[in-house]
Amino acid sequence: MSKFKKKKDGGLPPISTASLPDIVFMLLFFFMVATVIKEDNLIIENKLPKANQVEKLDKQKPISYIYIGKPSANYVDTYGTEDRIQLNDKLQRVKDVQAFVAAERAALAEELVPTLTVSLKVDKDAKMGLLTDVKQELRKTNALKINYTTKKGDVLTN
Amino acid sequence: MAKRSAPEVNAGSMADIAFLLLIFFLVTTDIAVDSGLSRKLPPWEPETVDPPKIKEKNIFTLTLNSNNEILLTSGGDSERLAIKDLRERTTAFLDNGGGKGKDACKRCQGAKNPESSDNLQKAVISLANDRLTDYKTYITVQNEILAAYNVIRNREFKKDYPNLKMNFVEATEMYQDRAIDDKVRENLKEKLEAIKLVVPQKFSEAEAKRD
Numbered sequence: 001m002s003k004f005k006k007k008k009d010g011g012l013p014p015i016s017t018a019s020l021p022d023i024v025f026m027l028l029f030f031f032m033v034a035t036v037i038k039e040d041n042l043i044i045e046n047k048l049p050k051a052n053q054v055e056k057l058d059k060q061k062p063i064s065y066i067y068i069g070k071p072s073a074n075y076v077d078t079y080g081t082e083d084r085i086q087l088n089d090k091l092q093r094v095k096d097v098q099a100f101v102a103a104e105r106a107a108l109a110e111e112l113v114p115t116l117t118v119s120l121k122v123d124k125d126a127k128m129g130l131l132t133d134v135k136q137e138l139r140k141t142n143a144l145k146i147n148y149t150t151k152k153g154d155v156l157t158n
Numbered sequence: 159m160a161k162r163s164a165p166e167v168n169a170g171s172m173a174d175i176a177f178l179l180l181i182f183f184l185v186t187t188d189i190a191v192d193s194g195l196s197r198k199l200p201p202w203e204p205e206t207v208d209p210p211k212i213k214e215k216n217i218f219t220l221t222l223n224s225n226n227e228i229l230l231t232s233g234g235d236s237e238r239l240a241i242k243d244l245r246e247r248t249t250a251f252l253d254n255g256g257g258k259g260k261d262a263c264k265r266c267q268g269a270k271n272p273e274s275s276d277n278l279q280k281a282v283i284s285l286a287n288d289r290l291t292d293y294k295t296y297i298t299v300q301n302e303i304l305a306a307y308n309v310i311r312n313r314e315f316k317k318d319y320p321n322l323k324m325n326f327v328e329a330t331e332m333y334q335d336r337a338i339d340d341k342v343r344e345n346l347k348e349k350l351e352a353i354k355l356v357v358p359q360k361f362s363e364a365e366a367k368r369d
Contacts, residue, residue, distance in 0.1 A: 021172035028180040035183065049294040051301040053308060053327075054193040056334060068293075119194065122293045128222075129289030131296075132365060139202040148297060149194035155301045156242060158294040 043079075044069040044086050049124035050153030057147055061115045064104040064143075066097070068130055069123030083123075083130045094130070097137040117145045124158060195300055200362075215273055216280045218251045220244075220299060224290035228299065233273040241298055248306035250274075252281045252357075265314060265356065278310070278357050286364035303361065311357045319349055326353055 046069050057063060067086040071079040084091045087100045105113050118138060122131055138146065219231040220239075230239040232251060239247065255266025257276030265278060275281035283303055287296055312325035322329065332338060333346045 017173065018169065021169065021176050024173055024176035024180055028176055028183065031180065031183045049297045051195055051297055053195065053301050053304040055196050055330065057192045057194065057196075058334065059192060060336070117196075124292070124294035124297070126293045127289060128287050128291040128293060128296055131293060132287075132289065135199060136202075136365070139199050142201065144199040144201065145196070146199060147194045147196045148300065149192075150297060150301075152193065155298040158298050 041089055042067060042086065043072060043075050043089075043091065044084055045072045045123050045125075046121055047124050048121060048149060048151050049155075049158050051148075051150040051155055052152060054150060054152055055147075057117065057119065057149075061117060062104075062108050062112050063117050063119050063147075064101065065119050065121055066100075066134060067121045068126050068134065070126070083126045085130065085134060094133045094137060097134055098141045101138065101141045101143045115145075116143060117147055118143050119147045119149045121149045195297070195304060197300075212280075212282055213276070215256070216275050217282050217284055218248065218275070219284045219286070220303075222285075222287040222291045222295060222299065224288045226292050226295040233271075241295075241302070244299065244302040245305050245309075248283065248303055249309050251283075252278060252306060252310055254281075265317075267313075280360075282360040282362060284362045284364065307357065307359050311353050314356055315349070315353050318353065322349075326350070 044067055046067055068083060069086075070081055070083055071091070079091060085094065085097070086092070087096060092100070101116075101118070105116060108116065120131065120134070135146070138144070215233050217232070221229040221231070223229065228239045228241065228244065230237055230247065250268055251274055253266050253268035254271055254274040255263035255268050255277055256270050256272045256274050257263055257280070258272075261276040261280070263277030268274075285299065285303070308327055312327060315322075315324075315326040315329060324332070329346050329350055333343050333350060335343075
């Protein structure tokens, strides 16, 4: 009799949470591997448009980023609502693009300079005017390989 | 002495620490967008050189206005074009093959309309946009033009290299994959270059008009 009583005393054993850290660590490692730390702190809006004829950018070749878009809501008071260019961490003017490309080239090994690709990350609601000016500057400084960086998706939903 | 087992380290807070790290990484990172439409800009020429003479029927002119509408001028006619028809019309123009004699197009499978493009080598697509055109419209048009070229390139690639069992776009992806053996990639590169010569992208962009 007493044997039966003893077993009933214990109630439900607590669920072991010993493997919880393992699960969370697994998630952590997944996110650490699958994500890239943001290259630039954006002060402009940058919602990329969608396209489906995309090619992957070769990460082994040097890439420089030029961002174009309206200043984001926090900066409207400082920078207004016109489209602006962001190079590295600062908003710059069209005439600064050539100097930016020169600086990016100077940081590269000489044999890599001709393979430099300029990735244009332009907000989908930006106007073409500023982008056209930037493209003219890139032509002047002979940075001819460009990439209109886009998301993958159906263009008709842009 | 009494036998004493080593006290267990309490690992209960390990999960909390790991969660903290996890949330930190979730917040500070974003999955990188590393794909897009690759293009090559024409070199800068300060003095205007005489433009090469091209027959009007070989030019497919797309004009985007500030209301994001597309105007197509081809073979002397102008019309407003909807985005959904753009790919089909561009493919039809490139693939027309209306040339005769030495301009005849062996690979074209189009309507052979004498008012439209002669052959794949001569067909030129010209894109002009306004300074107030939206970027998303511009990208959509670029995408559709690229799609039209890819349709024809895919077809020709499959026709020329049927034993590879892939199309031009798949072959390009495979060529760019560094995990694949170098010999295979070199072999693919030759074939891709050959198709690019057969179906060249003759695409010109006018500078945006100033208002």
